[in-house]
Amino acid sequence: MGKAVAVVAPYMPLVLSFFCLIAAWRFGDWRNWRKYYSSLIFTICVDFMISILLYNHSLWYFHKAFLAPNHTIADFLIAFTNFPAIVLLYLSHYPYHSRLLKQIVYMIVWAGSFVLIESIFLYVKLLSYHNGWNLGWSILVWIFMFFGLRLHDTKPLWAWLFCFVTSIFLIIYFQIPISTLK
Numbered sequence: 191m192g193k194a195v196a197v198v199a200p201y202m203p204l205v206l207s208f209f210c211l212i213a214a215w216r217f218g219d220w221r222n223w224r225k226y227y228s229s230l231i232f233t234i235c236v237d238f239m240i241s242i243l244l245y246n247h248s249l250w251y252f253h254k255a256f257l258a259p260n261h262t263i264a265d266f267l268i269a270f271t272n273f274p275a276i277v278l279l280y281l282s283h284y285p286y287h288s289r290l291l292k293q294i295v296y297m298i299v300w301a302g303s304f305v306l307i308e309s310i311f312l313y314v315k316l317l318s319y320h321n322g323w324n325l326g327w328s329i330l331v332w333i334f335m336f337f338g339l340r341l342h343d344t345k346p347l348w349a350w351l352f353c354f355v356t357s358i359f360l361i362i363y364f365q366i367p368i369s370t371l372k
Contacts, residue, residue, distance in 0.1 A: 199314035200256045207271040214275035219282030229342045230277045247366045249323035301332035
């Protein structure tokens with residue numbers, strides 16, 4: 191990593207949050223924000239549930255950055271700035287009445303965009319993987335996240351079930367020691 195990247199890297203999470211908020215302000219469907227509110231709460235709840243389950247067994251870790259001195263603060267920044275903007279933008283432009291192929295492409299483009307961002311954060315060492323996690327798993331999580339958002343928007347109980355089953359799988363597969371939780 192070059193010196194210029196090392197100087198810029200600590201500001202990248204803040205720049206990403208700022209970009210998400212500006213994009214949501216400019217292109218989001220603010221007139222109908224209540225329509226997306228339950229999906230926003232769902233996203234934040236899932237994020238915090240994951241944070242609690244992984245507290246003593248990190249699969250990924252956010253490293254120190256400007257205004258985010260540790261993983262927990264970085265996660266809060268993401269949950270309360272990035273996720274609201276992402277949910278508003280994603281759902282307000284979702285091609286509900288289009289063919290299935292167009293909907294799948296829409297999800298893949300969104301997931302791919304965040305895989306790219308995550309890859310950059312990995313490269314500049316703002317993020318690291320642990321306990322068997324890798325970029326392949328993150329790709330699946332981003333795809334599941336955007337699928338789950340769409341599912342929650344139309345069938346919230348199915349989305350919660352999907353989240354629960356996926357969480358059980360991850361707990362078993364990554365041997366997350368839930369017995370050590372507080």
